[in-house]
Amino acid sequence: MTETVLEIDRVSKSFGGNKANDAISLTLGRGEIVALLGENGAGKTTLMSILFGHYVPDEGHIRVAGVDLPPGRPRAAIHAGIGMVHQHFSLAPNLTVLENVMTGTEKLWSWRSQTGRARAKLKALAERFGLVVDPDARLGDLSVGEQQRVEILKALYNDARILILDEPTAVLTNLEAETLFATLKEMARQGLSLIFISHKLDEVMAAADRVVVLRGGKLVAERRAGETSKAELAELMVGHRVARPVREAHERGAPVLEAAAVSVRVDGVDRLREISFRLHAGEILGIIGVSGNGQAALAGLLSGTLLRSSGDILLYGEGVGDLSVAETVASGIGRIPEDRTREGAIGEMAVWENAVLERIDEPRFSRRGLVNRSAAVAFADAIVRSFDVRGGGPLTRTRLLSGGNMQKLILGRNLAEHPRILIAAQPARGLDEGAVAAVHARILDARKAGTAVLLISEDLDEVIALADRIQAIVGGRLSPPVSADEVDARALGLMMAGAWKKEAA
Amino acid sequence: MSIVLDIVASIGLWAAVLRIATPLIFGTLGALLCERAGVLNLGIEGIMTFGAMIGWLAVYQGADLWTGLLVAALSGAVFGLLHAALTVTLGLSQHVSGLGVTLFASSLSYYLFRLLVPLSGSPPTIEPFAPLSVPGLADLPFIGPVLSAQTPPTYLALLLALGLAYAIFRTPLGLAIRMTGENPHAAEAQGVDPMAVRYGAVIVGSALMAVGGAFLTLSAFNSFFPTMVQGRGWISIALVVFASWRPGRALFGALLFAFFDAFQLRLQTVVDGVPYQLFLMTPYILSIVALCVMARHARVPQALMQPYRRGER
Ligand SMILES: Nc1ncnc2c1ncn2[C@@H]1O[C@H](COP(=O)(O)OP(=O)(O)O)[C@@H](O)[C@H]1O
Ligand SMILES: [Mg+2]
Numbered sequence: 001m002t003e004t005v006l007e008i009d010r011v012s013k014s015f016g017g018n019k020a021n022d023a024i025s026l027t028l029g030r031g032e033i034v035a036l037l038g039e040n041g042a043g044k045t046t047l048m049s050i051l052f053g054h055y056v057p058d059e060g061h062i063r064v065a066g067v068d069l070p071p072g073r074p075r076a077a078i079h080a081g082i083g084m085v086h087q088h089f090s091l092a093p094n095l096t097v098l099e100n101v102m103t104g105t106e107k108l109w110s111w112r113s114q115t116g117r118a119r120a121k122l123k124a125l126a127e128r129f130g131l132v133v134d135p136d137a138r139l140g141d142l143s144v145g146e147q148q149r150v151e152i153l154k155a156l157y158n159d160a161r162i163l164i165l166d167e168p169t170a171v172l173t174n175l176e177a178e179t180l181f182a183t184l185k186e187m188a189r190q191g192l193s194l195i196f197i198s199h200k201l202d203e204v205m206a207a208a209d210r211v212v213v214l215r216g217g218k219l220v221a222e223r224r225a226g227e228t229s230k231a232e233l234a235e236l237m238v239g240h241r242v243a244r245p246v247r248e249a250h251e252r253g254a255p256v257l258e259a260a261a262v263s264v265r266v267d268g269v270d271r272l273r274e275i276s277f278r279l280h281a282g283e284i285l286g287i288i289g290v291s292g293n294g295q296a297a298l299a300g301l302l303s304g305t306l307l308r309s310s311g312d313i314l315l316y317g318e319g320v321g322d323l324s325v326a327e328t329v330a331s332g333i334g335r336i337p338e339d340r341t342r343e344g345a346i347g348e349m350a351v352w353e354n355a356v357l358e359r360i361d362e363p364r365f366s367r368r369g370l371v372n373r374s375a376a377v378a379f380a381d382a383i384v385r386s387f388d389v390r391g392g393g394p395l396t397r398t399r400l401l402s403g404g405n406m407q408k409l410i411l412g413r414n415l416a417e418h419p420r421i422l423i424a425a426q427p428a429r430g431l432d433e434g435a436v437a438a439v440h441a442r443i444l445d446a447r448k449a450g451t452a453v454l455l456i457s458e459d460l461d462e463v464i465a466l467a468d469r470i471q472a473i474v475g476g477r478l479s480p481p482v483s484a485d486e487v488d489a490r491a492l493g494l495m496m497a498g499a500w501k502k503e504a505a
Numbered sequence: 506m507s508i509v510l511d512i513v514a515s516i517g518l519w520a521a522v523l524r525i526a527t528p529l530i531f532g533t534l535g536a537l538l539c540e541r542a543g544v545l546n547l548g549i550e551g552i553m554t555f556g557a558m559i560g561w562l563a564v565y566q567g568a569d570l571w572t573g574l575l576v577a578a579l580s581g582a583v584f585g586l587l588h589a590a591l592t593v594t595l596g597l598s599q600h601v602s603g604l605g606v607t608l609f610a611s612s613l614s615y616y617l618f619r620l621l622v623p624l625s626g627s628p629p630t631i632e633p634f635a636p637l638s639v640p641g642l643a644d645l646p647f648i649g650p651v652l653s654a655q656t657p658p659t660y661l662a663l664l665l666a667l668g669l670a671y672a673i674f675r676t677p678l679g680l681a682i683r684m685t686g687e688n689p690h691a692a693e694a695q696g697v698d699p700m701a702v703r704y705g706a707v708i709v710g711s712a713l714m715a716v717g718g719a720f721l722t723l724s725a726f727n728s729f730f731p732t733m734v735q736g737r738g739w740i741s742i743a744l745v746v747f748a749s750w751r752p753g754r755a756l757f758g759a760l761l762f763a764f765f766d767a768f769q770l771r772l773q774t775v776v777d778g779v780p781y782q783l784f785l786m787t788p789y790i791l792s793i794v795a796l797c798v799m800a801r802h803a804r805v806p807q808a809l810m811q812p813y814r815r816g817e818r
Contacts, residue, residue, distance in 0.1 A: 052694075054694075074693065074694055074696060075696040078695075078696055084694065091688065092684055092687030092688040092691055093687070093807060094687050094804045094806070094807060095680075095687060099680055099683070099684075100684075100691070102677075102680060103680050103681060103691070103695045103697060104684075104695030104696040104697045105677075106677040107677065108677050108697075109677075109678060110676065110677055111676065112676060113676055113677050113679075113680060154695075
């Protein structure tokens with residue numbers, strides 16, 4: 001047994017009547033990586049916020065190296081060597097990397113910032129852990145992965161010995177996530193202790209020494225990573241067996257949406273290059289690819305926010321030229337945008353307002369410029385019920401829903417009216433197991449009902465489970481389609497790397 | 506054309522530019538400090554008016570001029586405290602609170618003035634600041650005579666712009682202020698108290714605004730009348746945007762506006778046949794043009810006008 005650096009001792013915390021943490025005890029050893037696993041709302045962030053002094057616990061103690069930490073004081077936590085990498089980065093985009101790191105690290109009332117010394121320290125840390133960033137870059141100009149590096153460096157700069165990462169991979173591409181875990185392992189090897197929060201089973205199994213499972217505010221299990229399995233963890237996390245639904249054989253219908261050699265150019269850059277696909281009613285066409293390869297342009301093109309520069313789009317067999325947003329809605333194209341909080345729903349508005357936003361012009365929801373509120377609320381209520389949106393009703397502010405429930409709302413809004421076409425971009429990204437299964441089941445139901453689904457995703461498992469046919473997107477080009485029954489993960493991996501291009505040549 | 510050149514080359518013009526710019530420099534720097542910490546302070550117009558009144562009143566009652574400036578600064582700090590209490594502690598809308606402070610401070614200054622100064626035919630006057638000539642500086646060609654026409658508060662304003670630029674960009678406190686204006690949650694996570702920073706910035710910033718107002722009664726003129734601030738507060742708010750929240754550029758912006766103003770005043774006297782109202786408009790029109798050009802690339806503090814509440818997600 002290695003020495004214990006951190007002890008969480010029967011910590012409880014309630015918000016109103018809701019017990020977010022219920023007598024949770026946990027220890028962390030030197031050089032150890034512990035994964036805190038749990039669904040959305042299980043209480044993971046709350047526990048870590050208590051640890052870092054953002055929240056004061058109702059009961060319980062935190063001890064660092066045997067010494068009690070005063071509750072509710074981030075400064076004390078920093079001083080005790082705890083560093084936190086927040087789920088939503090806590091950085092200032094207009095300041096430089098160095099400024100972000102240096103804030104609060106010097107005596108406030110001194111005549112001069114010691115930038116030279118800070119720069120040297122940052123450089124040494126960056127080299128020691130392989131976290132390279134330009135200290136003078138404006139933070140807002142960095143990629144998400146680089147910004148996360150800055151968050152980690154910030155903690156290390158404060159001499160953190162215990163590092164907490166709240167869902168660090170939620171915003172990363174798969175490649176960035178792998179790099180991150182390599183870094184975390186290197187840190188542990190050098191004697192740091194780490195807790196990372198996750199609801200992704202793969203990464204928990206791959207990166208953690210020990211897994212702690214939270215459910216409904218309680219610690220329900222603790223396992224060594226080598227002595228458990230993904231299936232067991234999934235069951236512990238959700239509380240019952242979850243199986244992601246799978247696709248059943250099913251006749252597809254006529255083509256409803258076709259693209260023939262369509263290119264899209266944004267700000268002088270070719271985002272899509274002569275892509276062609278044919279989407280049939282009652283089928284799911286998977287577009288797989290590492291994010292940043294043209295997915296955003298594809299989704300924008302099909303939802304009417306981007307114009308094509310060449311090529312043809314055929315809707316229900318007829319050439320339509322460019323689509324406008326209003327036309328796409330009117331012609332029965334439903335959309336699930338990639339970034340649900342920015343494009344999918346308006347957080348400050350109520351659930352019912354978001355539910356009818358796209359249809360507010362229809363006579364049943366408004367007449368002579370006045371909204372028929374009761375009809376809209378009833379419509380939203382039907383979605384909330386039939387799509388099992390939890391955590392609030394039609395009158396709740398949408399921001400207060402968890403990611404999974406917000407996604408169910410968006411999905412419900414689109415599927416409630418049986419759209420003929422659904423463009424789904426990363427529909428299950430960032431959701432926990434239970435919500436993923438629910439979202440997948442709904443998409444499969446829509447397929448059965450004859451909806452044509454274009455599934456844009458970078459999750460291999462998701463695409464293999466749902467799609468009938470698959471095309472890879474690489475550098476703005478689309479591969480020819482392959483049947484999902486004829487490929488495996490390895491072949492798809494090759495496609496995502498652009499292997500088909502060589503064959504064609 | 507030669508008229509224009511004559512005006513631009515005259516020492517009188519540049520002396521006027523510095524004099525006209527001084528209250529704007531104070532006001533702009535004060536507003537800039539508040540906004541760097543994330544608080545818009547529309548109380549500025551009223552705070553400047555009150556500073557002009559109370560500074561003058563103190564001197565009228567027998568205090569010396571520097572005490573007058575100090576009293577004005579303290580009154581500004583009190584209004585700043587009020588604005589901070591409303592916007593930082595209570596998290597009220599910064600627009601509404603700021604406009605409220607302006608209305609309150611303006612009416613209060615008129616009320617106190619009327620209460621304490623008897624109504625008379627010609628407004629009572631004080632002996633204002635005299636021009637200061639600094640040995641060494643005064644001997645420089647052109648610049649020397651321009652500076653020698655200025656009173657001490659103008660020198661103070663110029664030094665303040667440099668000092669504030671240094672403080673904001675080179676000291677740990679300045680970084681804490683900027684971080685609070687960009688992301689108070691991040692500031693807090695790094696052990697900075699965003700509430701305290703905002704209080705401090707608003708109080709000090711408002712004190713500077715009031716000093717800007719007091720310059721009008723203690724240096725530029727020698728008496729007080731209620732409408733004398735004449736939108737200088739609003740101009741300062743616009744200049745902050747023009748300056749992209751940088752003190753050095755704020756100084757430049759204030760001088761530029763003052764230049765337009767001084768220039769049109771002189772042009773009025775030499776050009777005939779054009780309604781003088783047109784000349785009066787020019788500095789504002791040119792300011793709008795300059796604002797459009799400069800502000801497109803401005804980096805707004807990201808947390809400006811957002812109340813900060815601890816523990817809120
Ligand atoms: N500041 C807060 N105010 C009210 N309720 C909260 C707050 N923070 C968390 N909760 C509630 O506590 C529970 C646990 O939330 P959280 O710790 O964020 O879960 P997780 O990080 O595991 O997804 C949820 O039901 C959530 O709604
Ligand atoms: Mg969380």
